[in-house]
Amino acid sequence: MTTPLSGQDVARQIGEHLPDAVTDFDETAVFVKGEALLEVARFLKENPELGFDYLAAITAVDFFEHFEVIYHLTSIKYNHSIVLKTRCYTRESPTLPSVVSLWRGADLQERDIYDLMGVAFEGHPNLKRIFLWEGFQGHPLRKDYQSAT
Amino acid sequence: MPLKTEPVMINFGPQHPSTHGVFRMRITFDGEVIVDMEPIFGYLHRGIEKLAESRTYTQNIPYTDRLDYLASMSNNLAYVMAVENLAGIAVPERAEYLRVIMAELMRIASHLMAVGALLNDMGAFFTPFMYMFREREKILDLFEMVCGQRLTYNYMRIGGVSQDIPEEFLPALKRFIDEMLGFIDEYDQLLAENEILLARSKGVGILPAELAINASVSGPMLRASGVKWDIRRADPYSVYDRFDFEIPTGKMGDTYDRYWVRIQEMRQSTRVVKQAMEQLPQGEVRAKVPLTLRPPKGEAYARIEAPKGELGFYLVSDDSANPYRFKVRAPSLINLTVLRDLCLGWKLADAIVIFGSIDICLGEVDR
Amino acid sequence: METGIAISFWILAAVTIASALAVVLFRNIFHAALFLVLCFFTIAGIFVILSADFLAAAQVLIYVGAIAVLIIFAIMLTRETQRGSPSGRLRLPALMVGLLFLATMVFIVVSTDWQVITEIPDQPTTSAIAQALFSGEEGFVLPFEIAAALLLAAIIGAIVLVRER
């Protein structure tokens, strides 16, 4: 059974190493500041007891006043999982550090989010639109997207 | 003085006999060897995630058929489980068993399609493809008997399945299961030790285990690289913990192992279906769920072991009848991150075979 | 029978000379190479008229099958087709030398009277050639071995020259 770790003690472990990274937590997820995302991710991956070596999915949700980017991480060695969430409040061009350097699997998923949701990931090797053609204006999955018709 | 040849760039266009759908690769050659390769997506992008946000939870079920159109039952199963997590609905026992039978039959049909197409790319003139399609037809007959359609089933509902199985379904399924093991042995006899197949696939496109995990590859590709990770065993959903079946894993992670893992998985799936058939309880098949369900505010992520890999649905609900966010974790798209690493240094003929062994479905890649 | 051979000789001779001229005069090299193939083929025809059947088959096999293909491969690899085959400043002197040579040869051929034997040797030549080549004392066994060594040297030389370091 993949045991989901409780958000609280993961937040506590992160808090010991990176004091001001964690902003909030609930029973399954840990909320982290946007800037500290890369260090937290590195900590979660390299830490021997946690060992989150498998990035299952990255999702972006548009809550009008903020974007929420959710990372589902799993550890194949210990068979446990955690959900890492960040929020960015700017609406024009929200940017987050890219985690491609840690998990190669994030490459296409981040390009997917950049293309459809408009959240840029700096540090990504070739951040280009993945489904829509280069000259496409706007990001369709945003709630306030007005299609051309 | 080296022979001056400038690299040739060939467009493996969206319209090509061996790109399993509208998938395009821009390959740069030096002589015959591949120097650079860049996949281009988006030719089948229908924007299912945006469409789903303006439809109720039940109306989205037919849309999930169109994601990985070669394994529609698994898509239905994943989506419906996500909604049940979201709304906290309990599913009756008989429906769980029926879902397992349908999902495993779908896995066999999808693997038959994958291995048949792979052999076709290798040049076997449609013969293995025809044999495997004969078995796939039998499975489609069974599905048609249960839900009326052969490709887009729309069989599963939130809280169970749409209808119970007719009484002539079980004898037909029993006949199919008994014959299937014989047919799989036939494929092995035709292909497993075929010297030309070995020469074309052994050691071609090796995917090391840690690169596979790092690139979040899932499904037969991950297990072919030797990583024993199958969600049916690691995180058993519905009633999978009541069946015993092994998880076949390869040794080197090359094209031959990927082929071998898929053949073994077909055998294991027939074992699961046989056990599920014996333990099938009686009872009704569908919990009382209003057609326009309004799940409480919140989010849920459900994932299953689809034939192509870990298929996950992430739903966010805001008390209305339509999902606020409908995200599909498509295994085919993420498995493609390693396509470039596997193909570099090999020849065009190998790139086609490696691409065939990854087995993607464009409906799921471009959503 | 006699007139049949005469007719076919004149046709083949005309085609051979025309294709040889084409090889020399055409600017597009690939067309020149194809005419070379035609020239070899018609020369094989001439061997048939001279009832040297083994040589005709050997000519087709060696020249058309191997040498022409080799030349076409060379043309493909050097990609010189745009500039074709221009003729250099030596055009006129070369023409003079050619015509001079032709004149002397024709004069010699016409003036000497050859003791010609007219009846047609019709028995197959394969066994006769083999006999001549490999028979004990007056055979050509030594030149045959030397030819083999020559071919080996040529192959190894060609490979060493063209191998990519």
Place this chain on the structure above:
Amino acid sequence: MVVGLEHFLILSAILFSIGLYGALAKRNAVVILMSIEIMLNAVNISMVAFWRYIAPALMTGQVFVIFIMVVAAAEVAVGLAIIIAIYRSRETVDAEQIDLMKW
């Protein structure tokens, strides 16, 4: 009009002179090689003509043609190898530009 030895000899002389002209006048090395091939073939024709009209019993004429073919094949192989090697380093097969032994 019976076909005699003179016809074949004149034919081979014409072919030889065409080949000679081609070899001397052309600048492209591959065409020079082709012309040499035509000259060798011209000699072949005259050899076989002599065998047919002068000494059908003795097979020396035909044996010589076989040896000429062997030499011609070897010569083409080595000649083309040289041409390709030159082309690779000097980017040209123009006979007039290849005039240095060492560059």
Place this chain on the structure above:
Amino acid sequence: MGILEQFEQWLVNYWPSWAAYLVPPLVAFAILSTFILVVVMAFIYIERRGIGRFQVRLGPNRAGPFGVLQPVADAIKVLIKEDIIPAKGDRWVHWLAPIIAFIPALMIFAVIPFGHGAIFADLNIGILYIIAISSLGIIGVFMAGWGSNNKYSLVSAMRTVAQMISYEIPLVLSIIGVLIITGSLSMVSIVEGQHVPFLLLQPLGFLIFFLAAAAEINRTPFDLLEAESEIVAGYHIEYSGMKFGLFYLGEYTHAFAISAIVAILFLGGWSGPFLPPALWFLIKVFSVFIVLFWLRSTLPRLRVDQLMGFAWKCLFPLALINIFITGIEAIIWPNFPWQLLILNILIAALLIVLWSGFFRVAGERVSFERYGRGIAKGLALTFRHLFRHPITVQYPEQRLTPSRRFRGNLLVWDVERCNGCRACARMCPISIIDIETARGDKGLVVERLEIDFGRCMFCGLCVEACPVEALFMSRDYEKASYRRELLVMKKEQFVAAEKRPSAYAYPELEAEMPPQTLLAPPKGGR
């Protein structure tokens, strides 16, 4: 004295001598070429039906009785198709290539003896003539690749030429083994010299010749030419119409020629106990061709470098050793007694086992050292499939009854039961049902109902949502039309339509439905 000479003797006392000399070969050529084309048509037909049978399907059976006229239909189609010449391509070279690729395949038949005297020209350098002519095809391939001015076709032309050249050498060397035994080049003497078919006396020679010949005519497992998964259609991409027809015909004529040569060299030409010689010859030719396409239907394709490696590292040395061994045998037992075949087969087996040890793929020895057992098992399986019942359904004549719950591409609407509640219109994911209701005497009456079947995806949700069971899925699946607006069904059409509801979402209807025809009906079931 062949038939031709007798025909000439008989003709001389009617016509002038030059006519009697010229006419018989022309007549013989006409008869021969029509015979060849007919047999090639038969080959095309047999291959397509045969491969169908290997793949448990029927193969073409529409054109003419049992599909016998299918090759004729193909020929007519190819003749009608427009002939496209690529713009910047080399016009003459492009136009000439198919002719040069086809003519050699036809010329080979000049020396092939179909019966005792039935040979067009009994040259005493028969087999040497065949090898010389078959090397002509290479020029045709080159011209096709060069003339089409297309990247794919040039690459494939160079690959094919390299393959043909490197397989020509083992082809020629394996024939020398046979010639040592017969002592003469002429085909007729080869056939007469075969008191024991050379297949047994020269097993290694036969294997090498068969594989090299398969590569020479680009058949699987060496069919690099039309590797559709790689370079789409090889060098004849830019050809259409009759020029492509010539290539296609040339390929099969070459296959017929190669099968004929194999039959003559190794299976004893026309010699055979009871049947007339010509019939024996045809039986042997057809059996060789069946083996050729049996291989084609079972084996995957070799990669370019493996192909070349196989020719130079495996076939070439084995052919040399074969000549060496046959030479020694010729010295020790000059008249080649039949007991020699046991020795030869043993030597052949030993050589194959030793030689396959050389093959190493990606660090792990390919299991060639189990001497091709995998390929043999594959061939055995496809052979067993010959006797299985094909599963093809002849659609218009033979119709399968769909399942009782079949969701056909039409809806069945019941006017009386419908109370105009529009639940179905709300439930449809793509909202293609629009209903207008008016106040009738006992509740709402449907004024206008329009369902656009051009966009409907037959998900069946509307049928489930209908509270009064007025809407059913239908069981027929052939609704189609050329104009989109005809697909929109109006209320009158629903009322007038002949009601064939399916039991989807209505289990009680299942009782009187016909059972579904299954590909594998349950044991004892229908």
